[in-house]
Amino acid sequence: LTLQSFLVFCTAVILVCFLLKRGRNPPPYPAGRVPVLGHLLALGRAPHLKLTAWRRQYGDVFTVRMGMEDVVVLNGYTAVKDALVDRSELFASRPPNYLADTIVDFGKDIGAARWGPEFRQRKRFATAVLKNLGMKGGTGSIEEKIREEASCLLNRIAEYNENPSDIAHDVTVAVANVICSMLMGKRYDYRDETFRELADALVTVMDELVVGQIINVFPLLRFVPVVNRASINALKESSKIAKVIRQEIAHHRENLDRENPRDFLDYCLLEVEKQEKVEGLTEEIVMYMAEDLFFGGFNTTTNTLLWSLLYITLNPDIQNKVQQELDAVVGEGLPALSHRSQLPYVNACLLEVMRIRPVVSLTAPHATSDTVKVGEYDIPKGTQVLPNLYSLHMDPAYWPDPDRFDPGRFLDAEGNVTNKPESFMPFGGGRRVCLGEQLARMELFLFFSTLLQSFTFRTPEGAPPPLTDGVFDLTLTPHPFELCAIPR
Numbered sequence: 001l002t003l004q005s006f007l008v009f010c011t012a013v014i015l016v017c018f019l020l021k022r023g024r025n026p027p028p029y030p031a032g033r034v035p036v037l038g039h040l041l042a043l044g045r046a047p048h049l050k051l052t053a054w055r056r057q058y059g060d061v062f063t064v065r066m067g068m069e070d071v072v073v074l075n076g077y078t079a080v081k082d083a084l085v086d087r088s089e090l091f092a093s094r095p096p097n098y099l100a101d102t103i104v105d106f107g108k109d110i111g112a113a114r115w116g117p118e119f120r121q122r123k124r125f126a127t128a129v130l131k132n133l134g135m136k137g138g139t140g141s142i143e144e145k146i147r148e149e150a151s152c153l154l155n156r157i158a159e160y161n162e163n164p165s166d167i168a169h170d171v172t173v174a175v176a177n178v179i180c181s182m183l184m185g186k187r188y189d190y191r192d193e194t195f196r197e198l199a200d201a202l203v204t205v206m207d208e209l210v211v212g213q214i215i216n217v218f219p220l221l222r223f224v225p226v227v228n229r230a231s232i233n234a235l236k237e238s239s240k241i242a243k244v245i246r247q248e249i250a251h252h253r254e255n256l257d258r259e260n261p262r263d264f265l266d267y268c269l270l271e272v273e274k275q276e277k278v279e280g281l282t283e284e285i286v287m288y289m290a291e292d293l294f295f296g297g298f299n300t301t302t303n304t305l306l307w308s309l310l311y312i313t314l315n316p317d318i319q320n321k322v323q324q325e326l327d328a329v330v331g332e333g334l335p336a337l338s339h340r341s342q343l344p345y346v347n348a349c350l351l352e353v354m355r356i357r358p359v360v361s362l363t364a365p366h367a368t369s370d371t372v373k374v375g376e377y378d379i380p381k382g383t384q385v386l387p388n389l390y391s392l393h394m395d396p397a398y399w400p401d402p403d404r405f406d407p408g409r410f411l412d413a414e415g416n417v418t419n420k421p422e423s424f425m426p427f428g429g430g431r432r433v434c435l436g437e438q439l440a441r442m443e444l445f446l447f448f449s450t451l452l453q454s455f456t457f458r459t460p461e462g463a464p465p466p467l468t469d470g471v472f473d474l475t476l477t478p479h480p481f482e483l484c485a486i487p488r
């Protein structure tokens with residue numbers, strides 16, 4: 001090959017690329033892109049805020065450059081609903097993610113699995129199992145288990161004797177235990193060795209996943225010790241979670257009652273035997289699906305509950321209204337799901353919490369499964385797409401004065417909860433909608449109403465008011481805060 005023919009070849013390649021690209025109209029880049037880093041510095045520590053601010057300048061659809069990768073960001077109800085719900089299948093895949101893929105052995109789960117028949121079967125099956133478990137009444141039902149956990153949480157909080165305390169750890173334990181109950185039919189004492197290991201491992205994996213994300217942006221960083229240590233740590237801790245689940249799978253296999261599946265693992269093991277709904281389901285895949293319930297359901301529910309306690313503490317009038325409603329409807333006993341439809345103000349409060357501080361402000365990245373047009377823009381197959389849910393919830397066109405905490409937004413003139421409000425998608429939508437939405441709604445209602453029925457929450461005397469902006473790690477988390485729980 002002569003130098004001349006090599007140059008001709010290169011020119012031809014560049015020309016073809018140029019012509020191919022010219023036919024396309026990609027979404028614009030906001031200002032602030034620098035070589036190598038792209039928009040990383042401009043996005044800063046609160047990317048949900050920056051992206052929402054950019055929406056005002058650049059419109060609903062734009063491209064951010066993350067190191068070497070372009071990510072199309074969708075903002076506002078029209079664009080996000082179009083992609084997640086109306087044309088769901090085109091946007092339902094996942095891009096490669098170094099650490100998440102390694103943890104779940106390249107898509108053997110649900111959350112990181114690429115769009116395709118395997119994902120569809122697993123998700124449909126898991127959704128049906130959770131629905132079955134949720135609908136089962138009586139003793140051993142999910143409702144019973146959450147109420148039991150809520151009582152334990154009440155006792156823990158009562159032990160603080162009205163002193164200022166940070167109850168984040170107690171809420172974490174309660175939420176993790178609900179997942180354990182639903183998944184493997186048992187709850188742990190919070191001092192239990194295995195449980196502590198499990199809960200610590202979950203927290204560490206979530207923390208390290210944040211650091212590990214940088215490897216997606218700069219793959220070569222995996223050879224830099226500090227970054228590499230984070231990913232090794234995440235893998236080590238996730239293998240501890242895997243070990244606990246594998247032990248439980250073995251235990252469930254030995255004690256399987258085929259007529260009476262009790263929990264998520266029982267249903268899955270029956271399906272492994274029958275192979276009716278999920279072709280090729282193995283115990284290994286069940287283990288990864290089970291891990292997803294922890295990864296998806298742990299931080300999200302805990303932080304939403306913490307946000308609800310924070311906002312209710314900061315708004316005594318609203319807290320008072322919640323308690324009046326609980327007193328009138330529930331009376332002396334503890335709240336149950338049967339009370340839910342009679343407690344519109346309690347429900348409205350929880351919806352407003354999820355609006356003002358959506359813990360999943362930016363969803364996990366999606367990927368297009370074909371070439372698509374969004375508005376006037378062309379987006380190639382395999383492009384990373386990031387729906388900005390925060391932008392929906394803070395849109396003044398739907399939510400006047402969006403920074404104000406006001407449960408009344410979710411009530412109609414008759415005082416009933418608004419059915420399916422627009423520009424509100426705390427659980428996402430379409431094919432990738434949250435797997436645990438119904439469970440999370442049950443938990444939020446039962447924990448929140450039980451706590452508010454038993455305690456009045458106040459900020460500690462003389463302490464500066466807690467901040468409400470939160471910290472953006474994988475979820476939007478409140479800054480650590482203390483409150484006093486006064487028995488009613």
Ligand code: HEM
Pocket residue numbers: 110111112123179292293294296297298300301304359360363364365366425426427428429431432433434435436437439440
């Ligand atoms: C996905 C929010 C609780 C399991 C999602 C998504 C959102 C979300 C917005 C969609 C992400 C996307 O579009 O990629 C929440 C919130 C929760 C919560 C706000 C609590 C307040 C739970 C619980 C579980 C769970 C309790 C399980 C027990 C999952 C899983 C996915 C998911 C497995 C991935 C679904 C898929 O990729 O198809 N969640 N979630 N979540 N959630 Fe939740």
